[in-house]
Amino acid sequence: MNAFTWVEVTTAEQAVAQLSAARGGSALLKAGGIDVLDRLKEGLDAPERLIVLRRPTAGSKSTLSEISEIPASRLPDSITRLLPAGNAGDAPQPRDCLRIGALVTLAQIASHPTILRALPALAQAAHAIATPQIRAVATIAGNLLQRPRCWYFRSADFHCRKKGGDECFALDGENEYHAIFDNRTCAAVHPSGAAVALLVLDAIVEIQTASGTRQQRLSAFFVSASQQGGDVKRENRLEPGEVITHLYIPLPSPDERSLYLKSKQKQSFDWPLCEVAISVRRAPSGAGSLLQAARIVVGGVAPIPWRAKAAEAALLRLSKLDIESVRAIAQAASDGARPLAKNGYKVPLCQGVVAQAVMQILSNA
Amino acid sequence: MVAAMADSDSGGVSRRGFLIQSGTGSAASLLGAASLPAVRSSAQAAPAPAAAPITEIGPGPVPVQLQVNGKTVAARIEPRDTLAHVLREQLGLSGTKIGCDRGACGACTVWVDGIPTPACMTLALDVAGTAGKGGRAARPVTTIEGLSTAQGTLHPVQDAFVAHDALQCGFCTPGMVMSCAALYERKRSQGQLAALSEGEVREAIAGNLCRCGTYPHVVRAMLSTAKGTGNGKNGGSR
Numbered sequence: 291m292n293a294f295t296w297v298e299v300t301t302a303e304q305a306v307a308q309l310s311a312a313r314g315g316s317a318l319l320k321a322g323g324i325d326v327l328d329r330l331k332e333g334l335d336a337p338e339r340l341i342v343l344r345r346p347t348a349g350s351k352s353t354l355s356e357i358s359e360i361p362a363s364r365l366p367d368s369i370t371r372l373l374p375a376g377n378a379g380d381a382p383q384p385r386d387c388l389r390i391g392a393l394v395t396l397a398q399i400a401s402h403p404t405i406l407r408a409l410p411a412l413a414q415a416a417h418a419i420a421t422p423q424i425r426a427v428a429t430i431a432g433n434l435l436q437r438p439r440c441w442y443f444r445s446a447d448f449h450c451r452k453k454g455g456d457e458c459f460a461l462d463g464e465n466e467y468h469a470i471f472d473n474r475t476c477a478a479v480h481p482s483g484a485a486v487a488l489l490v491l492d493a494i495v496e497i498q499t500a501s502g503t504r505q506q507r508l509s510a511f512f513v514s515a516s517q518q519g520g521d522v523k524r525e526n527r528l529e530p531g532e533v534i535t536h537l538y539i540p541l542p543s544p545d546e547r548s549l550y551l552k553s554k555q556k557q558s559f560d561w562p563l564c565e566v567a568i569s570v571r572r573a574p575s576g577a578g579s580l581l582q583a584a585r586i587v588v589g590g591v592a593p594i595p596w597r598a599k600a601a602e603a604a605l606l607r608l609s610k611l612d613i614e615s616v617r618a619i620a621q622a623a624s625d626g627a628r629p630l631a632k633n634g635y636k637v638p639l640c641q642g643v644v645a646q647a648v649m650q651i652l653s654n655a
Numbered sequence: 656m657v658a659a660m661a662d663s664d665s666g667g668v669s670r671r672g673f674l675i676q677s678g679t680g681s682a683a684s685l686l687g688a689a690s691l692p693a694v695r696s697s698a699q700a701a702p703a704p705a706a707a708p709i710t711e712i713g714p715g716p717v718p719v720q721l722q723v724n725g726k727t728v729a730a731r732i733e734p735r736d737t738l739a740h741v742l743r744e745q746l747g748l749s750g751t752k753i754g755c756d757r758g759a760c761g762a763c764t765v766w767v768d769g770i771p772t773p774a775c776m777t778l779a780l781d782v783a784g785t786a787g788k789g790g791r792a793a794r795p796v797t798t799i800e801g802l803s804t805a806q807g808t809l810h811p812v813q814d815a816f817v818a819h820d821a822l823q824c825g826f827c828t829p830g831m832v833m834s835c836a837a838l839y840e841r842k843r844s845q846g847q848l849a850a851l852s853e854g855e856v857r858e859a860i861a862g863n864l865c866r867c868g869t870y871p872h873v874v875r876a877m878l879s880t881a882k883g884t885g886n887g888k889n890g891g892s893r
Binding site (some may be wrong): 291292293294295296297298304308323324327330340342347420421422423424426427535552558559562 | 756771855
């Protein structure tokens with residue numbers, strides 16, 4: 291680890307100012323520090339200044355480290371306009387939202403009563419990440435912004451495309467844990483399990499910029515190299531010097547359900563081989579189909595949390611739960627998959643976790 | 656430092672104590688280093704009036720206070736020093752092990768504010784108290800050395816580990832014990848100790864890898880001590 295100056299701040303404005311003030315030199319933001327320490331120890335980053343965003347000391351409060359319910363009447367317009375419309379063409383209506391500060395830990399999320407009750411996919415995803423020790427320290431924003439865990443990217447010995455090189459070593463190398471979708475430029479999978487859950491819950495991310503704040507749907511936040519505006523060296527649309535401050539998640543209506551499942555090689559704790567989050571909204575009785583809305587996002591399979599749109603469409607057509615229909619939805623979940631030499635198993639695995647999630651959520655819905 | 660921190664088996668120099676004292680850390684001299692306020696602060700870049708001032712530390716070593724096992728101790732650390740490194744190399748608390756040094760094995764588990772935390776993925780400045788303007792209090796750290804009493808009475812979880820052979824090579828044991836003892840204390844404070852379940856134990860040690868595979872003995876030790884049947888002093892269920 292290189293020597294660096296520790297610059298301690300307690301607000302996002304201060305963090306942005308410090309990040310942009312590092313003219314010529316390099317600065318890196320640390321919150322919980324789990325991913326940052328990994329990168330520093332591997333020599334992937336060697337900043338001159340570590341900008342440490344801390345919870346204010348006891349006595350002073352900060353929304354950065356709080357989980358709070360924001361009633362619809364107090365929801366800022368900047369958030370309301372990004373909420374999903376109830377019906378196609380409708381203007382979004384304000385809804386009660388949960389606001390999660392960037393410094394909230396994964397352990398806090400996994401045990402928060404409102405999240406456990408209303409947003410189970412998020413509680414389950416947070417609980418499935420890493421170890422109890424790491425969840426006690428790691429923050430939600432750090433989880434979303436951590437760099438990929440591809441072993442070529444994580445090794446200083448491989449100058450891969452993500453580090454400005456001209457090769458993806460995984461494509462013809464050891465690729466058993468790599469992407470099966472959108473994997474021709476960089477085969478690293480997106481590392482955030484929380485993102486998978488937050489995407490099916492229509493989360494909105496709020497970002498501190500040098501001139502104020504901006505808000506964005508999380509579904510538009512992550513971007514792969516092959517997508518418009520994509521850059522293989524980044525996994526999201528956070529600009530240099532910007533800092534995530536909050537997430538807003540609309541609280542579900544009584545007819546909405548969500549859940550998260552993770553398939554891993556080691557059962558005590560592990561990165562996912564494949565993970566899935568699903569949210570559904572029941573159709574009124576008498577409708578032709580069971581559901582009026584569905585979201586399926588698969589993790590561990592693509593450079594971004596992967597929206598399984600074909601499976602969603604098949605799920606929306608479902609009129610009764612039977613094994614043939616579930617099989618069709620599962621098949622659709624791997625539409626477009628192009629596995630590499632050693633990760634072909636992820637195709638049936640992806641189908642399997644999606645089938646399991648569909649059966650579980652419909653039997654509970 | 657050694658005088659303040661090392662095991663207090665009074666009298667002669669223990670092998671461990673000798674190794675610590677003759678090490679290169681020369682931690683003892685740090686006690687003499689009076690507080691040198693090396694912390695620079697500036698409020699000029701703070702736009703919000705309520706915001707605390709921005710604090711700059713390093714990159715060279717700075718004197719700080721750590722609160723370890725109930726004692727306030729002085730140390731001289733660089734911003735890049737991990738808590739695990741400072742505990743072992745400066746404070747002589749080598750019970751905390753460094754296994755993977757990446758937060759994956761749990762051997763370095765200590766309590767910060769009473770919560771099991773990976774000391775190898777925690778920078779010492781994250782828990783240190785700093786002097787000067789913008790300074791702050793140290794956060795309490797508990798290591799395996801702080802779990803037993805000064806008189807050498809073991810924590811009930813430690814007794815149970817002994818009674819149930821819950822260790823083989825022992826390298827994971829300090830971290831394993833810290834995870835288990837945190838669960839034990841939490842359940843006890845809730846008055847729920849007797850209701851401790853196997854699932855809760857497995858959950859609590861999910862981040863502690865044991866290369867020897869002693870997990871079943873760890874679970875058995877925890878369950879029996881929670882039910883008051885396995886602390887070794889009353890026979891245990893071996």
